[in-house]
Amino acid sequence: MDQFDLTVTDIQAETALIRAIMLARPHGEPLPSWEAGAHVKVRLPDGGERSYSLINTSLDPAATTRPHAYRLGVRLEQPSQGGSQFMHALKVGDVLSVAAPRNNFPLEPASKPIVLLAGGIGVTPVLSMATTLAASKHPYRFIYASRSRDQLAFLSESEALCGEHLSVHTDDTAGIFDVKGLMTSLTSDEPLYVCGPKPMIDTAIQSAKDLGWADGRLRFEIFATAAPLAGDQPFEVVLNSSGKTFLIPPDKTILAVLIEAGEDPMHDCQRGDCGICQVSVIEGTPDHRDYILTDAEKAAGKLMQICVSRSKSPRLVLDL
Incomplete structure (x- = not known):
């Protein structure tokens, strides 16, 4: 995924908890185009990432076709996991590492209103x-x-x-x-x-x-990341390709543990609604917490989204 540095050029308080943040390249060069529903990922100081939707209220097509700025809306979460606190502490002139827009929530052609x-x-x-x-x-x-x-x-x-x-x-x-x-x-x-x-x-x-x-x-x-539930238990995840075993504690997702260990699984939303982190389950019983799989797919237990779902069994073997 393309990653580039953008400078904060403007910050406006929309409400007591929501800020509008404008980002642009240092010399105003055009940015990658995007369509309604798209988001960008912002790299945090600790190496983590947060996704923020892009905002456009201009009827001019140039506003999203090779635009000269991106506009984000960020709500300060209470408590925050770190992303919104970081974004709300930004000042004009600060530089962010941002990934090119992706769209998991596009407008589809429709004949109806x-x-x-x-x-x-x-x-x-x-x-x-x-x-x-x-x-x-x-x-x-x-x-x-x-x-x-x-x-x-x-x-x-x-x-x-x-x-x-x-x-x-x-x-x-x-x-x-x-x-x-x-x-x-x-x-x-x-x-x-x-x-x-x-x-x-x-x-x-x-x-x-x-x-x-x-x-x-x-x-x-x-707009909500995975959160632990009462009664969550630790479990093991085994990567079938390498045999590596990881302990997943109650307060971390499979995806987070793998990334911290230097693995590089495909992912995007980290909310269970895009499907990009989906993997096949070779052994074990997933505890599904996603918004992607059908009821039949969840019952079959052969697929899971590792950004939010956990395990009902002590051990999962994944096709990774």
């Missing part, structure tokens, strides 16, 4: 989608939900861009947004794109099953 739902910081890729749809004059609806109005980042830009296509929901005045209610109201097979916190995604996935939606009608991206 498209419905967009953003929760909190999930607005970042969804706002870029709204921009693309507005520029192409494709019919769409954009619902932006948050706990309160003062937590709605990029709101003025969303209102200016989307006009009557935008609906704003705040939990403090209207209660928690009814995801299933929205989905039940969509009776013409409209595609739904959702990005937001894990409970919102989980509700959307279960609602799609309950309502009998066709595969692919619901598309989503989750």
Whole structure:
């Protein structure tokens, strides 16, 4: 993956917890093109990486075709695992190592009107989608939900861009947004794109099953990394190609342990929703925690996403 240095050229406080950060090459040279839903990976001082969606609210195609800057929206997580603290401590002039854009959440061609739902910081890729749809004059609806109005980042830009296509929901005045209610109201097979916190995604996935939606009608991206669950136990992972054995503690993922040991497994999102880290399971029983595999694939136990899933058995042998 291409890696290059970018300079912080501007920082704006969008809310008390969300900052908009502009990045550019030192002399303003064009950057790789991207499409709505794409993200870049930022290298952290400890060698780790964090993914941040790219934001565009300009109807000018040049804004994403060989652009001269990238714009990110970063929420300060509490508690933070280090990425958001680092990003919020940046100053204009600081230099970051950034990977070229990748897109695991693209807008797909559609004949129907498209419905967009953003929760909190999930607005970042969804706002870029709204921009693309507005520029192409494709019919769409954009619902932006948050706990309160003062937590709605990029709101003025969303209102200016989307006009009557935008609906704003705040939990403090209207209660928690009814995801299933929205989905039940969509009776013409409209595609739904959702990005937001894990409970919102989980509700959307279960609602799609309950309502009998066709595969692919619901598309989503989750903004939450893997977190330990109560009762998680250590287990061993064996790499079939080399026979190397690794102990996976309760507070670390398989992927994290392998990377720390100098292995180089393919990966991207580290949230279980892109499928790039998927591996075959030769022995053992996975504990699936991803958003990629079907119920049948999970039951078969032959595949797993090593960025989030764990093991129900004391030992896993993986095709790595």
